[in-house]
Amino acid sequence: MPGKITFYDVLSALDPPQWSSNTLRTRLALNFLQLPYTTVFISYPDIESTLCGLGLEPSNPPPYDKQPAYTLPVIKDGDKWVSGSFDIAVYLAKQYPASPMRRALFPHNTIPLARLIAGYLNDKVLTPARKLAFPRVPTWLDDRGAAYFRATRQQWLGVPLEEYYSSPDEQAKIRIDVLKGLDGISKMLKDHPNGPFLQGEDCGYSDLQVIAVMAWIRRGDPDTWNTAMESPEMKQLWEACEAWLA
Ligand SMILES: N[C@@H](CCC(=O)N[C@@H](CS)C(=O)NCC(=O)O)C(=O)O
Numbered sequence: 001m002p003g004k005i006t007f008y009d010v011l012s013a014l015d016p017p018q019w020s021s022n023t024l025r026t027r028l029a030l031n032f033l034q035l036p037y038t039t040v041f042i043s044y045p046d047i048e049s050t051l052c053g054l055g056l057e058p059s060n061p062p063p064y065d066k067q068p069a070y071t072l073p074v075i076k077d078g079d080k081w082v083s084g085s086f087d088i089a090v091y092l093a094k095q096y097p098a099s100p101m102r103r104a105l106f107p108h109n110t111i112p113l114a115r116l117i118a119g120y121l122n123d124k125v126l127t128p129a130r131k132l133a134f135p136r137v138p139t140w141l142d143d144r145g146a147a148y149f150r151a152t153r154q155q156w157l158g159v160p161l162e163e164y165y166s167s168p169d170e171q172a173k174i175r176i177d178v179l180k181g182l183d184g185i186s187k188m189l190k191d192h193p194n195g196p197f198l199q200g201e202d203c204g205y206s207d208l209q210v211i212a213v214m215a216w217i218r219r220g221d222p223d224t225w226n227t228a229m230e231s232p233e234m235k236q237l238w239e240a241c242e243a244w245l246a
Contacts, residue, residue, distance in 0.1 A: 005030065005037035008051075008074040010044065012140050016246070017041060019140050021126065021216035024245065025085040026073040028208040029105060031244040033096050037075075044145040044152075047072055051083075059083050066156045086118055089205050107202035117185075117198065117206040121213050124181030128174045129213075133220025135161045140219070175224050178217070182228045185210055189233035196236040203241065211241045 007030060009023045018027055030037050042050050051059075051070040058069040074083040075091075082091045089105060098104035106114060134153065138146035138161070154160050166174065189195055198206040214234070218225040229235050 004078055005035055006076040007037045007039050008072050008076075009039050009041050010047070010072050011041040011142050011145055013142050014140050018245070019216065019219055020072070021212045022071070022085055023073040024212035024215055025205075025209055026075065026088050028212055028241070028244045029089050029092055029205060030075075031246070032203070032208060033092060033102060033105060035092070035096060042072065043142050043148075045148040046144075054081070056081055056083065068152070086115070089114070093205075103203070105205050107199050107204045110199055110204055110206060113198065114204070114206045114209065117209055120184065121181075121209055124184060125178055125213055125217075128177040128181070129217055129220065129224070131164065131166060131174050132171060132178070132224065133216065134164055136220055137161075175221070175227075178221075178224050179227055182214075182234065183231070186231040186233045189237060195233065196240050207237060207241060208244065210237065211245065214238060215245055 007023075007026060009018060009027070010020045011017065012019050018024055027039075048068065048070040051074060056070070056074065059071040059074075060067050060069055062069070071083070073085050073088060074081065075088055077091075077095065080091075082088045090111065093105040093111075096102060096105075098107075138149050141149060150161055153164070157164055185198075188198060192198070192200040194200045197203045198210070214225065214228070217228070229238065
């Protein structure tokens with residue numbers, strides 16, 4: 001049953017279509033909170049014109065020579081628009097707090113922990129993982145999206161995507177960096193003897209952010225995903241959360 005929330009996600013040629021770690025964070029949060037929503041998929045080249053046409057402010061500040069002005073995810077809840085995955089999560093947690101029928105998105109007031117995890121994942125996992133996965137992204141997209149992704153990333157990275165793809169030796173080193181980053185998460189998970197979540201027995205947005213990144217890595221570099229899943233803590237976390245990816 002479509003509810004009053006509309007969720008704007010990036011169009012792809014995949015089945016199922018969801019793939020972006022940024023928008024998966026929002027999808028996971030909506031599913032975790034069991035909120036009904038309708039998804040609108042937008043092709044990359046239409047994101048700016050669509051969001052600008054809806055009267056929204058840019059998601060990023062200028063200059064735009066190395067980053068887009070407008071990004072997804074965005075949600076509309078009634079009359080309220082919210083953009084940026086973290087801001088959306090904070091909004092949803094406030095608007096849809098824990099109740100006997102609903103879990104807390106940030107159990108035990110863990111917004112600060114979730115912010116730290118967002119930064120950690122970006123610096124230690126996503127930044128190196130992009131070097132492995134980026135060249136594959138156009139193969140997942142609709143034709144217009146793929147052409148846009150190639151052109152904009154060439155402009156922002158300063159090299160064609162094919163050249164961004166490193167040699168097999170470099171790739172092996174990057175994989176080690178990504179796995180080190182993920183190992184850091186496994187160690188944090190181990191710190192909670194009552195696991196399997198970063199908050200112990202309670203799942204929350206910190207965990208969902210890990211799952212969004214893991215889902216992206218699974219598609220972008222399956223070898224790294226397989227190795228990371230050899231960690232019993234990571235495997236347990238994945239198995240506990242994967243249903244919310246759908
Ligand atoms: N930190 C932001 C990042 C959002 C982001 O970069 N989204 C990408 C989609 S994966 C986007 O919309 N890019 C627009 C473009 O490349 O033109 C968030 O988590 O919301």
